[in-house]
Amino acid sequence: MQITRRSFLKLSGAMGASTALGLDFKPVKAYADELSKMHRIKTSKQFTTVCAYCSCGCGLISSVDSITGKIFNIEGDPEHPINEGSLCAKGAGFFDLTEANKHRLRKVQYRAPYSDKWEVKDWDWAMKRIARLTKDARDKDFIVTNEKGQLVNRTESVAHLGSSNIDNEECWLISMSVRAMGLVYIDHQARV
Numbered sequence: 001m002q003i004t005r006r007s008f009l010k011l012s013g014a015m016g017a018s019t020a021l022g023l024d025f026k027p028v029k030a031y032a033d034e035l036s037k038m039h040r041i042k043t044s045k046q047f048t049t050v051c052a053y054c055s056c057g058c059g060l061i062s063s064v065d066s067i068t069g070k071i072f073n074i075e076g077d078p079e080h081p082i083n084e085g086s087l088c089a090k091g092a093g094f095f096d097l098t099e100a101n102k103h104r105l106r107k108v109q110y111r112a113p114y115s116d117k118w119e120v121k122d123w124d125w126a127m128k129r130i131a132r133l134t135k136d137a138r139d140k141d142f143i144v145t146n147e148k149g150q151l152v153n154r155t156e157s158v159a160h161l162g163s164s165n166i167d168n169e170e171c172w173l174i175s176m177s178v179r180a181m182g183l184v185y186i187d188h189q190a191r192v
């Protein structure tokens with residue numbers, strides 16, 4: 001259904017009268033929200049880009065508000081030869097990683113062993129603690145040689161599970177770093 005500015009104003013007037021009569025306006029309000037989104041889409045700039053999460057390299061269209069310069073939508077590119085508009089759950093959730101997502105975690109949340117409370121910590125504290133625990137666990141069970149006496153220099157007490165929100169280059173860096181520490185249990189959702 002196409003709604004002109006005039007019919008939208010008529011609809012809005014009807015909304016005011018109907019409220020007094022106790023009528024349900026949710027559908028009209030939803031349509032008004034939809035209109036403002038359509039307006040933003042009309043005036044926005046679209047850029048094509050590529051999902052960085054795995055080696056498939058699906059194409060994305062990023063819509064940027066021409067006034068604020070902020071991204072307000074990211075979706076699959078129907079003209080891209082690899083994904084033809086479709087995205088997996090990670091790619092489809094790309095927009096939630098932008099600053100537009102008010103629920104994105106920005107601070108370190110720490111819960112001490114046996115505690116039922118979360119505490120907010122800073123990143124320096126978290127990085128030092130992760131490094132300390134990793135080093136202690138690695139040194140405790142470091143295997144220098146296997147049962148045949150061959151040099152293996154590995155640890156089986158620490159594993160690394162890659163995040164689904166890191167890109168190919170970050171995955172490569174992490175793989176190299178954890179292998180250098182002797183880890184053999186390394187996995188990632190995209191198996192880079």
Ligand code: SF4
Nearest residue numbers: 051054057058088091
């Ligand atoms: S993570 Fe998903 S959307 Fe992104 S490139 Fe890989 S398959 Fe495509």
